[in-house]
Every structure is written in C-alpha cells, then in structure tokens.
Amino acid sequence: MRRIAFICLMALTACGDVTTTTSPSQQPARPAAQNANTLPSNAALAQFKAVVANVEPVAERECLARTTGLNCDFRIVVDDRPNQPPNAFQTVDKSGRPILAFNLALIGSVRNRDEMAFVMGHEAAHHISGHLARQQNNAMAGAIILGGLAAITGASQGAVQNATDLGASVGARSYSKDFELEADALGTVITKRAGYNPMRGAEFFTQIADPGDRFLGTHPPNAKRIETVRRVNDSL
Numbered sequence: 001m002r003r004i005a006f007i008c009l010m011a012l013t014a015c016g017d018v019t020t021t022t023s024p025s026q027q028p029a030r031p032a033a034q035n036a037n038t039l040p041s042n043a044a045l046a047q048f049k050a051v052v053a054n055v056e057p058v059a060e061r062e063c064l065a066r067t068t069g070l071n072c073d074f075r076i077v078v079d080d081r082p083n084q085p086p087n088a089f090q091t092v093d094k095s096g097r098p099i100l101a102f103n104l105a106l107i108g109s110v111r112n113r114d115e116m117a118f119v120m121g122h123e124a125a126h127h128i129s130g131h132l133a134r135q136q137n138n139a140m141a142g143a144i145i146l147g148g149l150a151a152i153t154g155a156s157q158g159a160v161q162n163a164t165d166l167g168a169s170v171g172a173r174s175y176s177k178d179f180e181l182e183a184d185a186l187g188t189v190i191t192k193r194a195g196y197n198p199m200r201g202a203e204f205f206t207q208i209a210d211p212g213d214r215f216l217g218t219h220p221p222n223a224k225r226i227e228t229v230r231r232v233n234d235s236l
Contacts, residue, residue, distance in 0.1 A: 039104055039108065040104055040105075040107045040108030041108065044107055044108050044110075045107065047110075047112075047113055047116060048078075048102070048107045048116060050113065051113050051116045051117050051120060051194075051196075052076050052120070054117070054194045054195055054196075055117050055120045055121060055124070055190065055191070055194045055196075056074055056076060058121075058190050058193045058194040059074055059120070059121065059124035059128070059190050059194075060072045060073065060074055062124075062128060062186070062189065062190055062193070063124070063127070063128045066128055067128060067130075070127075070128070070130070071092075071095075071096045071097050071098060072098070072128075073097055073098070074098050074099075074100055074124060074127070075093070075097055075098065075099050075100070076099075076100045076101075076102070076120075077099060077100070077101050077102075078101075078102055078103070078104065078107070079101050079102070079103040079104070080103075080104055081103065082104075084103050084104070084105055085105060086103065086105040086106040086108075086109045087102075087103050087105070087106055088100070088101065088102045088103070088106050088119050088120075088123055089101055089123065090123040090124070090126040090127050090131075090132070091132070092127075092132065098124075098127040100120065100123045100124060100127075102119075102120075106119070109207065110204060111203075111204075111207075112200065113196060114191070114196045114197045114198075114200040114201040114203075115200070115201050115203065115204040116201075117191045117194055117196035117201055118187060118188075118191045118196070118198060118201025118202055118204060118229075119201075119204060120190075121186070121187035121188070121189075121190035121191040121194070121201075122183045122184060122187035123183075123187075124187070124190060125182070125183040125184075125185075125186035125187040125190065126179070126183045128186060129179070129182050129183060129186060131179045131182070131183065177220040180220055180225070181220055181224070181225065181228050184202075184225050184228045184229055184232075185228055185229075185232045188202075188228075188229045188232040188233050188236075189232065189236065192233065192236050198229050198232070198233045199229060199230060199233055201229075202225070202226050202229040202230075205222040205225055205226055206222070
C-alpha cells in the first residue's frame with residue numbers, strides 16, 4: 001500500500017503542488033451532525049488505511065479499463081487542517097495526477113468501512129468519468145454565452161464581467177446532478193469489487209441533509225442517489 005500523505009491542502013496550494021480546481025458541485029454533501037472539532041479515533045484512522053489498501057487498486061484497475069490516456073495513478077491524501085467540516089473531494093495536481101482528498105472530520109464521520117469505501121469509490125469515479133474537465137468546459141461555455149450577450153448589448157465592462165461570472169457558475173452547475181449520479185453508479189462498482197457492500201455504504205446519505213431537487217442545486221435528492229446505488233448493485 002502506498003504511504004498515505006497527511007497534508008495541509010492550503011499550504012500545498014500556496015506552493016503550487018496541488019491545483020484545487022474542484023468546484024462545490026464536486027464536493028459531497030457533508031454530515032450535518034459531525035463536530036468539526038472532533039478528531040478521528042485511532043480506530044477510525046486504521047479503518048481508513050485499510051479501506052485505502054483495498055479500494056485504491058480497484059479504482060486504478062477500473063480507471064485503466066475504462067479510459068485511454070488518463071492518469072490512473074491515484075494519490076490518496078488526508079487534509080489535516082483542524083476545525084474543518086467533514087469533506088472529501090477529487091482534484092488533480094499540476095502534472096495531472098488524480099488526488100483523492102479526505103479530511104479528518106470526514107474520516108471520523110463515517111460509521112463503517114462500507115461507507116468509507118463508498119465515499120472513496122465515488123470520488124475516484126469523478127476522475128474516471130472526467131467530471132472536472134467536463135465541468136470546466138461547461139463553465140467556460142456558460143461564461144462565453146452570457147458574457148458575450150452582455151457585450152453585444154453594450155453593457156459596461158463591469159456588467160460584462162458579472163455576466164461572465166454568472167454564466168460560468170450556471171454552466172458549472174448545469175450537469176452537476178448528473179455527474180453525482182454517474183459517480184454514485186461507478187462508485188458502486190468500485191465499492192463492490194473492492195469487497196465492500198455498496199448498499200450499506202450508501203447509508204452514508206442518511207447522515208446528510210437531503211438537498212431535494214432544487215433548481216441549479218449541485219446534488220440530487222438522497223433517495224435518487226440510493227436508488228441509483230441499488231439499481232447498479234443489483235446488476236453486478
């Protein structure tokens with residue numbers, strides 16, 4: 001098993017080692033009940049390391065089997081900044097190597113190895129599915145469209161910039177729910193092939209507030225996500 005890096009993502013970003021390009025729509029909903037000041041127990045950290053050992057090679061095999069020319073050498077890191085709410089996300093470093101990051105509060109908030117494996121598989125699936133690049137393309141398209149419309153109507157420079165920013169935000173969010181469901185589906189495959197129970201893992205959703213089906217919301221309803229996991233799990 002590769003050594004798990006305990007890092008401060010803020011410091012790494014400052015020195016340029018990690019490009020934190022993940023937008024809010026790529027970040028999983030956070031367990032509302034978890035106290036951000038609570039550090040994970042030794043047992044929780046041992047659980048995390050055990051899950052990494054099993055999930056990482058499966059995620060890399062799935063990545064190699066499903067993609068061409070994509071960097072599939074996952075680096076799994078722990079963000080050890082204190083007082084952060086539970087969070088996990090996927091990004092890439094400056095060389096394009098995929099990073100799966102989990103903070104201490106998230107590691108302490110999962111209730112079992114199945115939940116940890118599912119969250120890890122979900123984040124790996126974002127990379128395999130190319131969601132970062134697709135989201136960036138959507139944001140660029142939205143920025144060009146709204147910014148261009150503002151420009152041709154004779155809007156001021158400030159108004160054009162505001163329209164461009166709004167277009168980028170709307171564009172980035174436009175398919176975010178679909179991306180989450182895609183990551184849930186592939187994450188189910190990775191979780192099961194790593195030896196864990198995806199349905200038990202998907203119970204992680206019961207810890208977080210249901211986002212409902214809001215216009216331009218970044219996450220689909222929890223029930224829809226659990227149904228996606230059930231459907232894919234039954235097909236395996």
